[in-house]
Amino acid sequence: MVAQSKRSDDARSDLPVVGAGPWEFGGFYRFRGYVRRRLGLAITRVRHHRVRFGSLCDVRSGSHFAIGRRADVRFGDRCVLDYGFTLESSGHLEVGSGSVFGHHCTIAVERSVIIGKGCLFGEMVSIRDHDHAFANTETAILHQGRISSPVLIGDDVWVGAKATITQGVTIGAGSVVGAHAVVTHDLPPGSVAVGVPARIVRMRDGGPVPI
């Protein structure tokens, strides 16, 4: 018997879209949130002067930044970094405006990570542009240095919770990465990829899945 996808494309288009409207918080809570976010960003800018934040970024408590002297780190306007966000960078990180990181996401940059606009990262996503070298069996891995290759994530990409993006990967604009996936190869724009290693299960526009 041929395995069936858990829902057909027709069924998927019938699913209700919920929560697309404006958030239903009262005016007081929205005002309090606004003040907290502005204060939080001001404090973060003072504490982490090597990181450049655009306007109206929302950096939640418990975020951790370890930024090297030669690093170049920029977040565009209105980015959201939920609590526990961790960034270690000795290279170039650029995040486009309006991108949102769930709690405890980690980005580690040796050379270059570029993330587009309006991306959405679930909680505990890990993005790294390097691995530890381990070719030499005579030397401890800890002492073999790192191998690094740039990571590029296009605009409007959604990465599910606990996914890992490994070094050298390009994820095309408008792609979706399933929860817990490990992305080890490039994904073309508009693809939906799941699993370990991440494999494309469909294209968002219904086109053929590239081999």
Ligand SMILES: CC(C)(COP(=O)(O)OP(=O)(O)OC[C@H]1O[C@@H](n2cnc3c(N)ncnc32)[C@H](O)[C@@H]1OP(=O)(O)O)[C@@H](O)C(=O)NCCC(=O)NCCS
């Ligand atoms: C990938 C996802 C978006 C579903 O996309 P979809 O195109 O609707 O895919 P479907 O549900 O039709 O599943 C297609 C196939 O992939 C499998 N699949 C879906 N998500 C998967 C995942 N995360 N890991 C492994 N396999 C997965 C399905 O079981 C199905 O396999 P089958 O054809 O053998 O039955 C969803 O499963 C997902 O992972 N969402 C992330 C949720 C999340 O982490 N949110 C964080 C808040 S931002």
